[in-house]
Amino acid sequence: MRPTIPASYAKPTGNKIYTAQVGDNQSDLAARLTAMSTDFDHPTAARPPAALEFFAGIGLARLGLEAAGFQVVWSNDYEPDKREMYEGNFGVTSDHQFVLGDIRDVGGSDMPPNVTLAWASSPCTDLSLAGARAGLRGTESGTFWEYVRILEEMGDHKPPVAVLENVVGLATSHGGEDIAAAVKAFNKLGYSVDALAIDARRFVPQSRPRLFLVGLQNPPTSSRQEHHELRPDWLWRVFSDPGLRTHRAYLPSPPTPLTSGLGLCVEDMPVSDTRWWDAERTEAFMASLSSTQRTRVDELRRTAGVSYRTAYRRTRNGSPVWEVRPDDIAGCLRTARGGSSKQAVVRLGSGRLRVRWMTPREYATLMGASHYCLDGARTNQSLFGFGDAVAVPVVEWLARHYLMPMVAADEVRQQDTQEKTAQLQR
Numbered sequence: 001m002r003p004t005i006p007a008s009y010a011k012p013t014g015n016k017i018y019t020a021q022v023g024d025n026q027s028d029l030a031a032r033l034t035a036m037s038t039d040f041d042h043p044t045a046a047r048p049p050a051a052l053e054f055f056a057g058i059g060l061a062r063l064g065l066e067a068a069g070f071q072v073v074w075s076n077d078y079e080p081d082k083r084e085m086y087e088g089n090f091g092v093t094s095d096h097q098f099v100l101g102d103i104r105d106v107g108g109s110d111m112p113p114n115v116t117l118a119w120a121s122s123p124c125t126d127l128s129l130a131g132a133r134a135g136l137r138g139t140e141s142g143t144f145w146e147y148v149r150i151l152e153e154m155g156d157h158k159p160p161v162a163v164l165e166n167v168v169g170l171a172t173s174h175g176g177e178d179i180a181a182a183v184k185a186f187n188k189l190g191y192s193v194d195a196l197a198i199d200a201r202r203f204v205p206q207s208r209p210r211l212f213l214v215g216l217q218n219p220p221t222s223s224r225q226e227h228h229e230l231r232p233d234w235l236w237r238v239f240s241d242p243g244l245r246t247h248r249a250y251l252p253s254p255p256t257p258l259t260s261g262l263g264l265c266v267e268d269m270p271v272s273d274t275r276w277w278d279a280e281r282t283e284a285f286m287a288s289l290s291s292t293q294r295t296r297v298d299e300l301r302r303t304a305g306v307s308y309r310t311a312y313r314r315t316r317n318g319s320p321v322w323e324v325r326p327d328d329i330a331g332c333l334r335t336a337r338g339g340s341s342k343q344a345v346v347r348l349g350s351g352r353l354r355v356r357w358m359t360p361r362e363y364a365t366l367m368g369a370s371h372y373c374l375d376g377a378r379t380n381q382s383l384f385g386f387g388d389a390v391a392v393p394v395v396e397w398l399a400r401h402y403l404m405p406m407v408a409a410d411e412v413r414q415q416d417t418q419e420k421t422a423q424l425q426r
């Protein structure tokens with residue numbers, strides 16, 4: 001029996017955001033995704049804590065936050081194609097505002113009142129290892145400073161929790177100066193900062209390491225968690241810098257990284273489907289492989305049954321060549337600018353080999369958003385949207401195990417203070 005696609009993050013309906021759809025023969029991956037799909041009751045508040053979503057893209061941060069009990073009330077992005085997909089999935093509702101426009105034109109006074117969380121997935125273009133590394137001084141990644149400016153302009157109304165998500169390259173950009181500058185900027189606004197590196201591969205079969213800075217106005221006062229696998233040694237420079245105000249909140253162990261599961265995310269397509277490449281194109285694909293790659297592919301091709309691998313194009317000595325991943329995991333999905341970063345799916349087994357481009361639905365599934373509404377979205381629009389996005393289950397895990405408990409602790413603290421004040425007044 002062909003396994004079904006593993007998880008389903010659908011449109012939000014109250015606190016129950018999605019339901020898992022798992023087949024009988026899925027083991028670890030399915031169990032993880034099922035475990036995350038239980039109903040979540042917000043600990044104390046009658047109304048879910050409100051969140052702002054900066055650099056919203058197609059809204060995958062929103063899917064993760066709302067799965068953990070937050071309610072995203074305001075979002076901003078400047079790409080009309082992204083907003084179109086966003087509204088295609090979430091609809092347009094009176095309790096949410098999507099502001100289409102440059103963040104440079106957004107002011108702190110434009111923010112809705114009583115927000116608990118600000119989430120920003122700022123552009124990584126100048127920070128990714130593949131880029132020229134202008135870092136936080138770059139035109140695109142430098143928009144991080146606009147996020148800081150808006151929080152500052154919010155004054156006393158700034159949310160008690162502020163998150164920044166970006167590529168892990170932020171930690172090493174300009175020899176660590178960029179991450180230190182980012183932490184200092186949060187510190188200046190009153191936030192203590194925690195830093196975590198989470199690979200989406202812990203939840204979905206896609207290698208996608210990302211860095212998260214969690215700013216808290218009221219950091220935990222109990223002792224710091226000494227070692228945790230999400231705070232690797234290369235992040236330690238942040239915690240050991242005496243000029244930075246940091247904390248390390250207690251975290252449970254996250255799931256271990258997956259070593260398989262791509263095959264469960266691949267759309268079942270008959271060999272007659274015209275999306276499979278023709279013989280000539282497939283031969284050109286094979287001809288571009290190195291001898292090691294070809295041996296790997298030939299071995300899998302000879303096995304009984306079917307296996308899937310992802311392949312991506314590289315330029316070697318000025319010529320485009322294909323590389324096939326050795327494992328049952330997808331490489332990091334990227335934006336499809338110019339087509340060179342698009343991934344292909346290779347189907348191997350019983351003496352056969354077929355190749356085709358990865359579909360938008362496969363991109364969605366590998367981002368933990370298999371039920372994202374793609375009606376009317378063009379293929380490149382979708383690949384671009386998902387390639388730029390944050391993996392939903394990573395956001396959900398962080399929100400469920402870190403952000404929401406901090407919000408709940410804040411509420412308890414506030415209630416205590418109110419009670420004490422009332423007692424003193426009696």
Ligand SMILES: C[S@@+](CC[C@H](N)C(=O)[O-])C[C@H]1O[C@@H](n2cnc3c(N)ncnc32)[C@H](O)[C@@H]1O
Binds near residue numbers: 077082101102124390
């Ligand atoms: C890394 S992506 C974040 C994607 C988002 N987390 C998601 O799940 O789709 C960065 C986003 O920032 C947006 N962006 C870049 N520069 C911007 C600007 N100056 N003003 C507003 N949005 C901007 C891009 O359009 C892109 O969608």
